[in-house]
Structures are given as structure tokens and as C-alpha cells.
Amino acid sequence: MSSLSTVPRRLCGLLSLTLFAAAPWASAAAPTPGLSVVVKPLVTNGKVEALEVRQILTKDLPAGDTPLRFRAPLGLFGVKTIADKITGLSVLDANGPVPLTIENKPGQVGPATGFRYWQAARKTVAPVTVSYRIPTQPATEGGGPPYGMKASGQGVSGSGLGFLLLPANTTSTATRFDWDLSELPRGSIGAMTAGAGATLLAGGPSELDSQWMLAGPVQVHDPASSPGLHVYFLGQQPFDRADILDFATRSHAILASSLKYLGTPEYRLFIRSLDVPSYATGTGRTAGGGALLSTGTTLGGQSLDKFKNTVFHEMAHHWVGDLSGAGGWFVEGLTTYLSATLPCEQGLADAPFCALGVNGFGGDYYRSPARNWSLERIDGIGSGDENTRRVPYGRGLLYFGLVNSQLLAKSQGRRNVIDVLIPMFVDRSKGIRLDEAAWETMLLRELGQPAVDEFRASVIEGSKTIVPPSDAFGPCLTRVALTMTEIGSSRKVEGYEWRPVAGCNPRKNRT
Ligand SMILES: [Zn+2]
Known part of the structure; x- marks a missing residue:
């Protein structure tokens, strides 16, 4: 190399x-x-x-x-x-x-x-x-x-x-x-x-x-x-x-x-x-x-x-847009989440492609010494430490997988994270502020106070490690618990990867 x-x-x-x-x-x-x-x-x-x-x-x-x-x-x-x-x-x-x-x-x-x-x-x-x-x-x-x-x-x-x-x-x-x-x-x-x-x-x-x-x-x-x-x-x-x-x-x-x-x-x-x-x-x-x-x-x-994942990722940024205030967890997290799920849901790519998209940022999150740091502490590092700076990206990716699962469970498969985001994007295009407060308002309406508390603990404060359910990234990826080595040390940490399910066709299993 x-x-x-x-x-x-x-x-x-x-x-x-x-x-x-x-x-x-x-x-x-x-x-x-x-x-x-x-x-x-x-x-x-x-x-x-x-x-x-x-x-x-x-x-x-x-x-x-x-x-x-x-x-x-x-x-x-x-x-x-x-x-x-x-x-x-x-x-x-x-x-x-x-x-x-x-x-x-x-x-x-x-x-x-x-x-x-x-x-x-x-x-x-x-x-x-x-x-x-x-x-x-x-x-x-x-x-x-x-x-x-x-x-x-x-x-x-x-x-x-x-x-x-x-x-x-x-x-x-x-x-x-x-x-x-x-x-x-x-x-x-x-x-x-x-x-x-x-x-x-x-x-x-x-x-x-x-x-x-x-x-x-x-x-x-x-x-x-x-x-x-x-x-x-x-x-x-x-x-x-x-x-x-x-x-x-x-x-x-x-x-x-x-x-x-x-x-x-x-x-x-x-x-x-x-x-x-x-x-x-x-x-x-x-x-x-x-x-x-x-x-x-x-x-x-x-x-x-x-390379194809990068094509999808950069293009997805156009739709994801900005979150007012500090928003790496949202901007990169959602962009990465969409890049790791939509191509498989829509028959553009296979499960190994989407596994790559999940496990890149996801693995960086689980293996980072900063995975349980607050966003404020991570922001304080600035752009000098790439491994730390990227933690909100993986945190956001896993969090969107988790919220999507919760929304689907609550609605018996009728409503997902994209369905709740579209009206928020429309509001933003009319000049209405899209920020963490707006996200919490949506969570409260759709999933209740426990979802707001979970957002604050797992995304903002970082104290709660995010472990999305096995099918959080579609029916053709399954969660595997792994012992990983922390970045920059020999310390062992618990983490997760999502692996392709043999013979699975994502389009057949869509809800
Ligand atoms: Zn990006």
C-alpha cells in the first residue's frame, strides 16, 4: 500500500x-x-x-x-x-x-x-x-x-x-x-x-x-x-x-x-x-x-x-442536507445509513455491499476509545484526531438503524425513518429550522419520551452504547457479536458486525 x-x-x-x-x-x-x-x-x-x-x-x-x-x-x-x-x-x-x-x-x-x-x-x-x-x-x-x-x-x-x-x-x-x-x-x-x-x-x-x-x-x-x-x-x-x-x-x-x-x-x-x-x-x-x-x-x-458506495454516499448528501447546529451524527450518520440500506432494499446492490457500508463506520464506532464520549467532548478534539472525529458518523449510522427498527415495530411495518424524515425535510425547505430539538419533537410524537431519553443518552451524551437489533439494516444482514481490539491500544472491547444472510433476497422480504 x-x-x-x-x-x-x-x-x-x-x-x-x-x-x-x-x-x-x-x-x-x-x-x-x-x-x-x-x-x-x-x-x-x-x-x-x-x-x-x-x-x-x-x-x-x-x-x-x-x-x-x-x-x-x-x-x-x-x-x-x-x-x-x-x-x-x-x-x-x-x-x-x-x-x-x-x-x-x-x-x-x-x-x-x-x-x-x-x-x-x-x-x-x-x-x-x-x-x-x-x-x-x-x-x-x-x-x-x-x-x-x-x-x-x-x-x-x-x-x-x-x-x-x-x-x-x-x-x-x-x-x-x-x-x-x-x-x-x-x-x-x-x-x-x-x-x-x-x-x-x-x-x-x-x-x-x-x-x-x-x-x-x-x-x-x-x-x-x-x-x-x-x-x-x-x-x-x-x-x-x-x-x-x-x-x-x-x-x-x-x-x-x-x-x-x-x-x-x-x-x-x-x-x-x-x-x-x-x-x-x-x-x-x-x-x-x-x-x-x-x-x-x-x-x-x-x-x-x-467506490460505488462513495458514489451513493456523496449523492445522498444532496438529499440529507444540513442539520442546524453540530450535526455530524445526523449528516454523516444518515448519509451512511441510507448508503448501507437503500441500495439493497431497491435491488441496486447485494448484501455484501451493504454489509461493507454498515461495518465501516459501525466498526470504527465500536472500536473507538471515544465511543462513549459526549458529542461536546468529541467536538473539542477538532479535526486533529480522525478516529475520534468519525465517531459521531458511526454513532449516527447505528442510531438511524435503531430508530428505523423502532418505528417499524410501532407501526407494524407501515412507517420507517424515511417516512418521518420527509416532512422534516419539506419543512426545512420552507425555512423551518431542522435541528436536534426538531428531531426530539418527532421522537416524542412517534415513539414517546423513552425515545427522547435514549437519543440523549446514546447520541448526545454517548454514555449508552448503541446496539441496533439484528435486522436493523434489512432482512439480509444479521448481527454478530465480536470481541474487537480498541483503536490505538490492545484493549479488547465488545462490538458488532452485520453479516450477509446466505441466499437472502432483500426485495422479497420488504415490508
Ligand atoms: Zn459524507
Whole structure:
């Protein structure tokens, strides 16, 4: 195993709760853009080596006498430096070059390790033009969420946050983004989460931070059987594209028909392959309308099922969305729960696939020294300890399995956890707060006070270890008690795994 395959796993839940808060239902018709951005991938010897960025601030400069300010991340999780790599920065207005002073503000902000600010030393007059270059991130650097803009095949992909210097204090409420593909192979396209080609985004320049981006000779699919889905492949994948396309199409259709409340939403799935060993990380901002998944040209130590689970997982985030307040147990727990149950219930995957989905986060929970810590204590650890940070994910997964079983038992199989969640999601889309208090209100109504007490003990306080019933993850997985070794020590702990039931057909046994 190379070191790349042991990098920290994806951080989507953590990130979605910090920087990325926009919801798909928040995007309304955009007004005239105050900022226009054009990105040109620069090619050397067939590879995208750098990006040239040109911006024009046509209006909506800072109000009053406040001079214009720009910012770019110092670095990101998995991307060592960004601001330091920007060269040839030019800011011009009608009065000539705009002098800039620089200030670094280190400190973790979501995935960013801090920001550099470029402050104009005088007031500017629109239009203001900005240009600079930045090299692509080396393919072997980093890992984890694919934020850095990396060369992939004959194209490039990554995130806006990974390379953009942007105005930080304009009053602009709409941004136009386009690509200059003149150095890329004929037929290349450029796209980002919000759209393909020239795209208008509602919101200020920082909306570009949370966009996944991709440009090059891309294979694009808009499957008719799941309207709204767009799948993009860049580079040489280590699997049959048709197989993954079929899986993604059916995943989108299953999530749309099961969770209902979004109809058949627009969703862009970007899949890039790098010329390095595979580390199938993917990340999508919560409710963000898309994700970028990264592989190598071989799957290496990863299985195809693990990659497919990641496809379903990232897509499920779009429907799960956010919980107001600290919500890793909900955002990641529910996403993981859906990824480990819906594919089997709906005939998309077999029991071993779903067992993998349950036992990954579930096993991490049982084996963690922090399994009985409170969420507050876990939050205090921050993002420094991956094993501890992931405990709420497994805790949430097991908890949703438990609640689903309780709801089914109470209703004689007529009502499950998705049935109680859909109206809560509809409320959220109307602006009603979805938080732990709303969850408790639902529990009280559906299952009574003991369920509220259990939620507080097992999820919030963590004092009660969660042991869902044997059939909590469907009739084709069965619970097995195991003695496990605690992470980071030789201490033995009691835990559980869910194993496939031989010959079981989940669809036949559905209630
Ligand atoms: Zn996730």
C-alpha cells in the first residue's frame, strides 16, 4: 500500500458544516453579475500545468470609502500552499495599477489553513481587472477531499477554493464564470457544480469556493432514465464507465423516488482519474448539487464496491442536507445509513455491499476509545484526531438503524425513518429550522419520551452504547457479536458486525 492509500478519509460532513451552507433550494434567478471570471487551463507537453485567471469587477465595488480587498487560502486540507503559488498578480483600474498590501491570517477555517488578504491601498473605480497564474497541484501531493486543481488525463479538475483569489468585500450578488479552453484538446468542455460552460451564479464571489470544477476532453452523460443527473468522466478510469454510469443513474433515481421532496434534482457527478495510485475519496458539500470523486488509473487497494458506495454516499448528501447546529451524527450518520440500506432494499446492490457500508463506520464506532464520549467532548478534539472525529458518523449510522427498527415495530411495518424524515425535510425547505430539538419533537410524537431519553443518552451524551437489533439494516444482514481490539491500544472491547444472510433476497422480504 502506498502512503496515498492511507491518507485521512473524506471529510464531507465536517466541511459541510463549516464553509458550505448554501442549499439547492436557495438558488434563485440571478441578477446582473458584478464579477466575471474566466479560467484558462495552460498546457505544457499535453498536461495542464497551470491556470490563468482573469476577472473583471464591472460594478458593485465596496460601499463608501472602503478599499477593495481580495483573498485566497494559504492552504487547504490536502493542499500545502495556494496563496504562495500565485504569480503575476495584476490589479488595474482606470487610474492604472492598484497598489496592494498583503496580510496573512493563519488559522483553520473549514478546510482552509487560513487566508492571505491583498488590500488595495487606494479606492478603485470600476471596471477593475485582475489577472494571475497559479500552477496545478502536483498529482502526488495531498489526498483526502479533492480540493486541489490537478491535471487529469488531458484536462484539469478540483475546487474553486483550491485556486481562486477572489474579491472579499464587494457588494456584488451575482458572478459569471466561464472557461477559455483554447489550449485544451478539440471538443473539450468546462463545467462546475452549478452548470456547464458559461454559468451565472447567484450570490457573492465566495459562491465559487464551493464549486467543483472540471475541464478537458470529458465524456458526459445525461441519462434519460434519471432526469437532472449529469455524469462526467475525465482521465482513464480503472473500471468500466458503463457500469459506474448505470450505478450512478440508478442511485440518483432511487434517492429521488425514496426521499421524494426534491423531485428529480439537478446533480453533477464529476469523476476524475489521476496518474497516481487510487485513493477513492470524494466529497460533496452538503446539499450542494454535485461531487467530485477521485481515483487513480488503477483501483489499487480499493474495491469497486467501495467506490460505488462513495458514489451513493456523496449523492445522498444532496438529499440529507444540513442539520442546524453540530450535526455530524445526523449528516454523516444518515448519509451512511441510507448508503448501507437503500441500495439493497431497491435491488441496486447485494448484501455484501451493504454489509461493507454498515461495518465501516459501525466498526470504527465500536472500536473507538471515544465511543462513549459526549458529542461536546468529541467536538473539542477538532479535526486533529480522525478516529475520534468519525465517531459521531458511526454513532449516527447505528442510531438511524435503531430508530428505523423502532418505528417499524410501532407501526407494524407501515412507517420507517424515511417516512418521518420527509416532512422534516419539506419543512426545512420552507425555512423551518431542522435541528436536534426538531428531531426530539418527532421522537416524542412517534415513539414517546423513552425515545427522547435514549437519543440523549446514546447520541448526545454517548454514555449508552448503541446496539441496533439484528435486522436493523434489512432482512439480509444479521448481527454478530465480536470481541474487537480498541483503536490505538490492545484493549479488547465488545462490538458488532452485520453479516450477509446466505441466499437472502432483500426485495422479497420488504415490508
Ligand atoms: Zn459524507
